Amino acid sequence: MGTVYHGFSPLSQDPNKVTMKKNVHHAFPSTLVPLKSQTFNNISFSRKLKFPVSLPNVGSLCRTRLCRAYAVIQPLAAAPTTTDLRVTIQRTSMVTPFEETERRSMFLSNIDQSLNFVISSLHFFSNNPEFTPEIIIEKLEMACRKMLVPYDYSAGRLRVNPEQGRLEIDCNSAGSGFVIASSELSLDELGDLVNPNPAFQDLAIQTVECCHPQDQPLYILQVTFFKCGGFTIGFSFNHLTYDGVAGKIFLENLASLITYDRLVLPPYNNRKLLVARSPPRVTYPHPELLKLDLPINGGETGLTPFQLPSSSDLECKTFRLSAQDILSLKEKAKIGGDSIYNTSFNVVVAHIWRCKALATNTGNDPAKLSTILYAVNIRSKIRPRLPPTYAGNAILNAYWTTTCRELEETPFSRIVRMISQGSERMTDEYIKSVIDWGELNKGFPNGDVFVSSWWKLGVGDVMYPWGKPIWSCPVVRNHSYNIILLLPDIKGTSNTEGVNVVVALPHKQMVKFEGLFHKF
Structure with missing residues (x-):
């Protein structure tokens, strides 16, 4: 799948x-x-310049093939990438x-x-x-x-x-x-x-x-x-x-x-x-943040988050989940779970987390911990609420940590619930505790799986006088081991809404990830 x-x-x-x-x-x-x-x-x-009119073949930009004999979507090599x-x-x-x-x-x-x-x-x-x-x-x-x-x-x-x-x-x-x-x-x-x-x-x-x-x-x-x-x-x-x-x-x-x-x-x-309280009050532990012994004033650190391993060691692949695949994940999450938590985002992120954590557990250590991080919009969560058009950064990383054993053996509904609980943790007091932590410390997000989602952002729906974009995406300059991108479909390539999952891993881990990814 x-x-x-x-x-x-x-x-x-x-x-x-x-x-x-x-x-x-x-x-x-x-x-x-x-x-x-x-x-x-x-x-x-x-x-006087007039470009020749030649519309791009949008259908050729997103190549999929349904193999009816096996009732699954088979992988196809993408068109050669222009470098x-x-x-x-x-x-x-x-x-x-x-x-x-x-x-x-x-x-x-x-x-x-x-x-x-x-x-x-x-x-x-x-x-x-x-x-x-x-x-x-x-x-x-x-x-x-x-x-x-x-x-x-x-x-x-x-x-x-x-x-x-x-x-x-x-x-x-x-x-x-x-x-x-x-x-x-x-x-x-x-x-x-x-x-x-x-x-x-x-x-x-x-x-x-x-x-x-x-x-x-x-x-x-x-x-x-x-x-x-x-x-x-x-x-x-x-x-x-x-x-x-x-x-x-x-x-x-x-x-x-x-x-x-x-x-x-x-x-x-x-x-x-979003100013910090005076004096700052850090009322929660924040394992999702890695404290660095550096000045708060933004001086050069020589470090960037998510440095393992270098991009030269990584393969990059994009996996597509169709609307039917997402529905299958939701059905799977109903077994032993409450469907109220089975949003498209929650089931997709839960599935990705399980695949990534197990694929990168090279020592097959069942006690190894894995932490998932994903951005949450706090505009409606903090009190008083922020204006909907607040123009600054109003996102914080929700997280959950568990063992590889639990990710492998627990029912899928439990992993989906973990994702939901990570978001639920983001209360008004928790948000203010994070902000106050940043007043006292300098640090980076701390986790082995970070999901960056453009999936539901809607930037591709903006209407310009010359029309909507056929595709909108972030520019990936260097692939990161820890970051997984969620991207929407190209407009017009499908009658239903799916999601593209961009993953960068060393070859052996990628092989394992791919095997896990297709097991719903």
Whole structure:
């Protein structure tokens, strides 16, 4: 049961490096002074440029096959993965707020502080003849400038407050990055979009050369046009500015500004709603957090969470669970359990946890402990409740720990209940205890299985004037041993909603994981 897309070895190249040749003048005037313009193999934009109309074959992007003789979905090798997207940066510029904004320092909560790293997302669009590259660029650039008024901190810079010794944002209107690029390929030449491709990093660069390494923008938008007329919009932003929920609202506001010249959901920007108590009161143990003996002010650590083992040792595969597979898991969870806990998320995460923990128990030690971590939105759980449009990070990691013996021998309904109990633990007092822990300590999430879910986030449902994206995904630059991604289906590839499970493991562990994964 389930479909597996075979993966690839991660690229070892610099994630921000794009092969370029010579400098030329760009053809599109910026609303601000352009800072850089480059070309590759004599490709450049012009006002007369017309990409040939060739819609990508979306059906070919997500390949599955139902083998009726055996009544299971058999694995198929994915289309060859393109590792050289032949991307050219045409122009890099900085955009500043459309209106003057007040210079201020923005408080960052302890949850924000713990997420000081850059993440990127990609949104793939088919060709729409009504929207030429010139029109798309003009609309995106103006919308970005208008977005930087209510989202003024996105045009600011990160700094350490010397008096408090903690990170904050200097809302100084320094600007966000705006990048125009082109590819010599068509969308259907990219191969399987579902399988995370490290080459996609060229479609969402994380730094701009025009800024000092210590003065990089917190937000960069990159639009890349393909020869078929399709294009991608890549967003790179420091995670301390938004979580997934706030990021989805950001995209809805951007699309609304482009289409209707107004915000649909004005952001609530006051991060002090999640300030620690004074004095801090840590009222619960927090084994889900690993304390590090480091300064709280965000200095260089040389460490990143989830470092075991290096990405060069890992295989990456994407496994699909269809709607019928998820229903089968729910039926299995009814045996000896209460169906009230059998949500799609709970049964999928329980299944993944069992497979990952047992596959990585190389010593076959039944007493070995395994800890599952997964993000929970606390907006409606903390008291008083946060506004639904709270624009900061309002997610914490729920967890549960048990032995490999229990994961192997206990009824599946019990594992599903563990996942549910992990979420139920996230009460108002527990949330405030975590926030206060962050006031006193610096640390990382502590677990061997971390599920990062884009499955129900809905970023692919945002409607732009040129249509919804055919696929939206995070950019995976380096595969992690501990992190498992949950991604939705590509639009139009199935009449029912399934989930794609992205796993990175050493070969022997991957073989065992795959065997367990297909046993419902």
